[in-house]
Amino acid sequence: MNITLESQNTISEGDQILLWFEDEVTYLVQVEPGRKLGIHKGKPLNLIELAGKSYGSWLELEHGRALLLRPTVDDLMMKVKRESGIIYPKDAAVILMKLGIRSGSRVIEIGTGSGSLTMALASQVAPSGKVYTYDVREDFQKIAEFNLKRANLLPHTEFFLRSGNEKFHQTEVDAIISDVPEPWREVHAIASSLKDGGRVAALNPTYNQVEQASEAFQQAGFIMVEAMEILVRGILARRGRTRPEQRMIGHTEFILFAVKPQLSSNKLNNEEGS
Numbered sequence: 001m002n003i004t005l006e007s008q009n010t011i012s013e014g015d016q017i018l019l020w021f022e023d024e025v026t027y028l029v030q031v032e033p034g035r036k037l038g039i040h041k042g043k044p045l046n047l048i049e050l051a052g053k054s055y056g057s058w059l060e061l062e063h064g065r066a067l068l069l070r071p072t073v074d075d076l077m078m079k080v081k082r083e084s085g086i087i088y089p090k091d092a093a094v095i096l097m098k099l100g101i102r103s104g105s106r107v108i109e110i111g112t113g114s115g116s117l118t119m120a121l122a123s124q125v126a127p128s129g130k131v132y133t134y135d136v137r138e139d140f141q142k143i144a145e146f147n148l149k150r151a152n153l154l155p156h157t158e159f160f161l162r163s164g165n166e167k168f169h170q171t172e173v174d175a176i177i178s179d180v181p182e183p184w185r186e187v188h189a190i191a192s193s194l195k196d197g198g199r200v201a202a203l204n205p206t207y208n209q210v211e212q213a214s215e216a217f218q219q220a221g222f223i224m225v226e227a228m229e230i231l232v233r234g235i236l237a238r239r240g241r242t243r244p245e246q247r248m249i250g251h252t253e254f255i256l257f258a259v260k261p262q263l264s265s266n267k268l269n270n271e272e273g274s
Helices: 072-079 089-098 114-123 139-152 184-195 209-217 265-273
Strands: 018-021 026-030 036-039 042-046 060-061 063-071 105-111 130-135 157-161 173-178 193-203 223-229 252-259
Touching: 026 036, 036 173, 072 089, 072 114, 072 252, 089 114, 089 193, 089 252, 105 114, 114 130, 114 139, 130 139, 130 184, 139 157, 139 193, 184 209, 193 209, 209 223, 209 252
Parallel strands: 105 130, 105 173, 130 157, 173 193
Antiparallel strands: 018 026, 018 063, 036 042, 060 063, 193 252, 223 252
């Protein structure tokens, strides 16, 4: 059966919609029967009535209108249900590019949290890759599982509980991302599971942490060690009055990147015993 462009753009039951209002207020909703959404521009919306409408179309309301948009990964990440801090899209985008994560990649994530970065990773490795995400807290992973399921990315993700600095279940993975307070304690486990030529990113908020992580990876034989901070400042683009926005997403994380070359068994054994 041929799928037309029109049918691909038609909203169906179970689909996600980003409702955008002209006052810049947005809602992320899922089209489900029996669900209503309270809005600030009129009576509550019966969400199942959005089925059959098209993405990109306007929805007329009592006190305004809303645009029905297909949510991007950026939208999904910023609107996750959360009990912890999240990785912002500005950092996730650079991580994906620097680590070379693509469709089919196998990736380990240390520190699931609320699953915002997990979503970005899963969307990138789909449909044939896999994200193996580890956390010490089962309650965080339940929240992340909810977020991944809502984004239709759960099939590309596997969750694991892990305490201490235990070895990972997977080996020869393409990339590893660490979002834990002491990544230098994870170096041996990372080296054991990362394929030769694989890449790693370690996220930390302070100079002292990224400095210690850098030293640990270099001592373990990793190369191309570099750290950076991603700052994003919006611009109010208006004729004759263009200027930077007063608020910006400033410091969130320092990101350390490194590459694993082929390491000798003696090197790995020494690191394990240190």
